[in-house]
Amino acid sequence: MLLCIRNLSKCYPGLPPSRAVLRKVSLDLEAGKTIALTGESGSGKSTLLHLIAALDHYDSGEIKIDGTSLTGLTDRARAKLRRTDVAMVFQQFNLVPSLTVEQNILLHASLAERVDLDWITTLTRRLGLADLTNRYPEQLSGGQQQRVAIGRALAVRPKLLLADEPTGNLDETASAEVLNLMLELVRKSGTSLFLVTHSVQIANQLDRRIHLSEGKIQ
Numbered sequence: 390m391l392l393c394i395r396n397l398s399k400c401y402p403g404l405p406p407s408r409a410v411l412r413k414v415s416l417d418l419e420a421g422k423t424i425a426l427t428g429e430s431g432s433g434k435s436t437l438l439h440l441i442a443a444l445d446h447y448d449s450g451e452i453k454i455d456g457t458s459l460t461g462l463t464d465r466a467r468a469k470l471r472r473t474d475v476a477m478v479f480q481q482f483n484l485v486p487s488l489t490v491e492q493n494i495l496l497h498a499s500l501a502e503r504v505d506l507d508w509i510t511t512l513t514r515r516l517g518l519a520d521l522t523n524r525y526p527e528q529l530s531g532g533q534q535q536r537v538a539i540g541r542a543l544a545v546r547p548k549l550l551l552a553d554e555p556t557g558n559l560d561e562t563a564s565a566e567v568l569n570l571m572l573e574l575v576r577k578s579g580t581s582l583f584l585v586t587h588s589v590q591i592a593n594q595l596d597r598r599i600h601l602s603e604g605k606i607q
């Protein structure tokens with residue numbers, strides 16, 4: 390199992406346990422599979438994603454990624470996990486404005502010392518960015534920026550891609566295009582995808598769909 394979550398609970402500081410955001414959440418995701426997480430605004434979707442990305446700490450339970458438990462990992466080991474095994478794509482693209490498209494795509498792969506130029510060329514072409522490599526993010530449309538972010542995330546060939554409302558800032562056409570490309574490329578690279586979305590239509594295109602409500606998976 391690539392991702393294994395057991396009895397995961399999280400309550401933000403200052404709130405009583407009765408106001409916990411996540412209450413004994415358990416779920417599994419197999420290698421190479423895609424899963425969509427839906428839920429009302431404020432139901433804890435981003436919180437769960439941040440815990441899987443080792444960006445925040447849980448109170449109890451456990452998350453294992455490819456057999457490695459996040460419980461008790463040092464900050465250094467958590468940072469390494471985020472550099473190599475787990476990549477993220479956000480609603481706000483989060484590209485580095487002072488770097489070109491090519492430099493943005495290479496950024497994480499270079500930091501992880503995992504530059505595979507053939508794979509990066511394949512990604513760049515398939516994402517329709519081959520003629521835009523010398524442009525800066527501000528010279529791109531929203532859909533193009535998100536395609537760069539997907540290229541940057543997949544360039545390291547992560548085991549798991551976490552995507553938080555990746556098409557939330559795009560119009561319908563760009564949204565469908567970005568989603569299709571993301572699904573095609575995660576399948577091609579054998580990466581598992583954990584996607585947070587408000588859209589049932591998008592969720593239905595993934596292998597599995599789960600819903601978070603009142604801190605529990607329904």
Ligand SMILES: Nc1ncnc2c1ncn2[C@@H]1O[C@H](COP(=O)(O)OP(=O)(O)OP(=O)(O)O)[C@@H](O)[C@H]1O
Nearest residue numbers: 401402410428429430431432433434435436437587
């Ligand atoms: N750092 C924090 N400190 C305290 N409470 C927080 C913090 N981050 C989130 N929360 C609260 O936890 C709950 C879940 O937030 P979260 O962002 O995970 O929800 P979400 O399902 O992703 O929402 P949305 O769909 O609106 O993005 C909300 O009630 C939010 O106010």
